[in-house]
Amino acid sequence: MDLKEAIRQRHSVRHYESRPIEADTAARLKEIIDAVNKESGLHIQLVLNEPRAFDSFRAHYGKLTGITNYIALVGKKDSSLREKCGYYGQKIVLEAQTLGLNTCWIGIMFKKIPEAFTVNEGEKLALVIAVGYGSDQGHERKSKTPSEVSNLSDDSPEWFRNGVEAALLAPTATNQQKFVLNLVDGKVEAKALYGPFSKVDLGIVKFNFETGADKDSSIWA
Numbered sequence: 311m312d313l314k315e316a317i318r319q320r321h322s323v324r325h326y327e328s329r330p331i332e333a334d335t336a337a338r339l340k341e342i343i344d345a346v347n348k349e350s351g352l353h354i355q356l357v358l359n360e361p362r363a364f365d366s367f368r369a370h371y372g373k374l375t376g377i378t379n380y381i382a383l384v385g386k387k388d389s390s391l392r393e394k395c396g397y398y399g400q401k402i403v404l405e406a407q408t409l410g411l412n413t414c415w416i417g418i419m420f421k422k423i424p425e426a427f428t429v430n431e432g433e434k435l436a437l438v439i440a441v442g443y444g445s446d447q448g449h450e451r452k453s454k455t456p457s458e459v460s461n462l463s464d465d466s467p468e469w470f471r472n473g474v475e476a477a478l479l480a481p482t483a484t485n486q487q488k489f490v491l492n493l494v495d496g497k498v499e500a501k502a503l504y505g506p507f508s509k510v511d512l513g514i515v516k517f518n519f520e521t522g523a524d525k526d527s528s529i530w531a
Contacts, residue, residue, distance in 0.1 A: 322448050355427045399513070500516055
């Protein structure tokens with residue numbers, strides 16, 4: 311499975327089996343996270359066998375069960391943190407899917423366990439991603455149409471169409487899909503609309519778009 315296929319196959323999973331992540335798989339996931347941290351300057355960490363973060367009313371209210379492993383998205387406090395966490399977190403999420411793991415982005419329905427991960431001075435925990443073996447593979451969700459999130463037309467290049475279609479498969483907070491992608495003079499203008507975690511969502515959308523379109527970050531206006 312490549313990342314394009316992972317985009318199509320991956321769905322948010324809220325219920326997990328109790329079995330631990332296999333050692334080889336965990337080691338590979340750590341390697342992926344280390345590479346992402348080196349590229350991004352973030353301080354993302356894999357937390358294994360730690361159930362307390364989801365032993366709370368909020369987690370139960372959100373119908374999150376069996377979560378004992380998660381990825382803590384940590385980075386320097388600045389205006390770009392949330393978008394960066396979305397972009398690079400999605401890279402990890404899709405790589406995890408290729409390893410046979412399931413994931414779920416979680417913004418508020420968890421309890422911070424300070425000793426489980428490290429937040430250095432000047433850093434902040436933005437959100438977490440549950441990871442493990444799902445008791446199911448999640449489900450498809452209702453999606454907006456390309457015309458609702460972009461200026462895609464019959465005259466648009468194929469790469470832009472592919473990018474928009476991949477972007478529409480990106481997970482977003484409460485399935486809000488509050489983003490706009492417009493192709494202008496060969497560049498793509500990406501904008502987050504108002505909504506909870508919309509900046510994180512924009513980072514996720516950008517990674518999906520680049521993957522679907524076979525482009526890199528130079529495509530952005």
